[in-house]
Amino acid sequence: MSVSVDLGADERGGSVGLDLAELLSTRLLVQGNSGSGKSHLLRRLLEGSAGTVQQVVIDPEGDFVTLSDAFGHTVIDAPAYSLSEVATIGARIREHRASAVLSLEGLEVDDQMRCAAAFLNALFDAPREQWFPALVVVDEAQLFAPAAAGEVADDARKASLSAMTNLMCRGRKRGLAGVIATQRLAKLAKNVAAEASNFLMGRTFLDIDMLRAADLLGMERRQAEAIRDLERGQFLGLGPAIARRPVLVRVGAVKTGTNHAAPVLLPLPGAADSELLLKPGPAPAREIAPPPPPPRPAELIHAIQAPPALPELPQLSDEDRGDRLQGVLRSLAASFTGQPAPALYQDFTIGCRMGGIAPVPSLSEFRKLFALALAGINDEESWSEALAIGAALPEDMLAPFMAIARAARDGAACPEDGELARIYGTASLGRVKRLLGYMEERGVIVIRNDLGGGRSIALPHLAWTTASTSRAA
Numbered sequence: 001m002s003v004s005v006d007l008g009a010d011e012r013g014g015s016v017g018l019d020l021a022e023l024l025s026t027r028l029l030v031q032g033n034s035g036s037g038k039s040h041l042l043r044r045l046l047e048g049s050a051g052t053v054q055q056v057v058i059d060p061e062g063d064f065v066t067l068s069d070a071f072g073h074t075v076i077d078a079p080a081y082s083l084s085e086v087a088t089i090g091a092r093i094r095e096h097r098a099s100a101v102l103s104l105e106g107l108e109v110d111d112q113m114r115c116a117a118a119f120l121n122a123l124f125d126a127p128r129e130q131w132f133p134a135l136v137v138v139d140e141a142q143l144f145a146p147a148a149a150g151e152v153a154d155d156a157r158k159a160s161l162s163a164m165t166n167l168m169c170r171g172r173k174r175g176l177a178g179v180i181a182t183q184r185l186a187k188l189a190k191n192v193a194a195e196a197s198n199f200l201m202g203r204t205f206l207d208i209d210m211l212r213a214a215d216l217l218g219m220e221r222r223q224a225e226a227i228r229d230l231e232r233g234q235f236l237g238l239g240p241a242i243a244r245r246p247v248l249v250r251v252g253a254v255k256t257g258t259n260h261a262a263p264v265l266l267p268l269p270g271a272a273d274s275e276l277l278l279k280p281g282p283a284p285a286r287e288i289a290p291p292p293p294p295p296r297p298a299e300l301i302h303a304i305q306a307p308p309a310l311p312e313l314p315q316l317s318d319e320d321r322g323d324r325l326q327g328v329l330r331s332l333a334a335s336f337t338g339q340p341a342p343a344l345y346q347d348f349t350i351g352c353r354m355g356g357i358a359p360v361p362s363l364s365e366f367r368k369l370f371a372l373a374l375a376g377i378n379d380e381e382s383w384s385e386a387l388a389i390g391a392a393l394p395e396d397m398l399a400p401f402m403a404i405a406r407a408a409r410d411g412a413a414c415p416e417d418g419e420l421a422r423i424y425g426t427a428s429l430g431r432v433k434r435l436l437g438y439m440e441e442r443g444v445i446v447i448r449n450d451l452g453g454g455r456s457i458a459l460p461h462l463a464w465t466t467a468s469t470s471r472a473a
């Protein structure tokens with residue numbers, strides 16, 4: 001299926017199209033000074049392809065929330081959620097193939113970065129059966145993939161840079177097509193910019209940006225001046241989804257506005273799932289079944305190698321089911337060396353099937369159960385207070401946090417750095433130091449180093465404290 005989105009008019013008044021199928025595999029980079037018309041261009045692209053492909057917008061300024069009225073996009077107002085809730089919502093958005101706008105307006109830059117990272121990672125980590133094509137539009141991408149370390153917290157910058165790198169470098173296989181806009185190429189991390197094969201270059205004043213843009217467009221340097229003369233809304237386009245030679249396009253009108261209420265043009269049927277998608281808590285059972293993807297050779301092989309289902313599975317009692325589930329989780333936790341969640345989940349699914357455990361818990365449920373298993377906890381119910389606090393941390397910190405909580409509640413010795421490193425999935429003790437520093441900064445733990453060289457950690461919300469680590473012999 002070839003779908004072309006009409007971007008606007010070329011110099012002779014002919015239409016300049018953007019080939020959607022090609023765009024999905026070759027990505028797009030938009031550059032232009034503030035006010036050059038980048039957001040307008042992105043909106044034109046989104047409006048022209050809404051209803052044809054799933055769209056996810058990372059929107060630092062809350063510009064795109066108006067797509068909701070006209071096209072039924074689910075708006076996620078980030079300040080209203082915790083990071084782990086944002087991740088859960090991201091996973092559901094992917095599962096239900098819903099179009100969405102993650103509005104980060106009102107958050108500090110650090111939190112914008114953490115939030116975008118959690119959301120993008122959830123899209124990226126979706127299980128294979130959900131790898132449908134989706135446009136992932138990131139406006140002001142230099143915020144999320146900055147070329148240089150700035151004023152922002154290290155953890156936030158790393159998380160969002162790595163999520164953006166995943167999106168642009170490894171997203172394609174998963175159906176995720178990055179469309180990113182930036183004010184200045186020089187401010188955008190090189191590896192993120194390098195993965196786009198389509199460019200739309202708008203008005204740019206600084207020589208360094210003009211020259212880089214001209215380079216990307218394959219223009220001679222003396223022609224670069226032309227980029228300075230572009231008007232608002234004019235872009236030079238090049239790439240497999242646009243044209244083989246640089247083409248000047250005047251971006252056409254848009255239907256939705258930025259801030260004022262937009263006319264309802266094309267309400268999508270079945271778009272009223274926001275409540276389901278946004279509800280905090282564990283993912284509900286899937287209600288919209290996506291069409292099954294065509295079988296792929298790799299999946300067929302996988303199906304052949306998977307253990308055959310027994311003719312009639314014996315009904316498990318709740319207790320047996322719980323025991324078996326814990327058995328699968330324990331053995332995965334014992335061999336954990338930092339494998340990514342989707343890979344672990346695949347092993348988990350197989351383990352569940354082998355153990356006759358059905359239904360298999362969802363990926364997001366698995367993440368929590370696995371974090372608890374890493375922390376040596378198998379009775380979730382009795383840890384709800386600690387889990388509520390852990391929910392304020394990025395999801396990957398839950399396991400080490402719960403290990404500390406467990407030691408603290410039991411009054412046992414504080415886990416050693418090496419043990420925390422193992423369950424955090426890293427070999428680096430430096431990362432563990434930063435992890436603890438981050439938790440302390442967030443106020444979920446208080447670290448006390450005693451004069452004897454030992455360390456104890458308190459959870460101030462729960463008034464639990466670990467015993468001190470035994471002094472190194």
Ligand SMILES: Nc1ncnc2c1ncn2[C@@H]1O[C@H](COP(=O)(O)OP(=O)(O)O)[C@@H](O)[C@H]1O
Pocket residue numbers: 032033034035036037038039040041232233234250251252253
């Ligand atoms: N092609 C266009 N046609 C009409 N108005 C445009 C066009 N491009 C941009 N504008 C208007 O110019 C202003 C700045 O555009 P915007 O897309 O917000 O710029 P940027 O995102 O690059 O800072 C907005 O008011 C927008 O509506």
Ligand SMILES: [Mg+2]
Pocket residue numbers: 038039040139
């Ligand atoms: Mg803008």
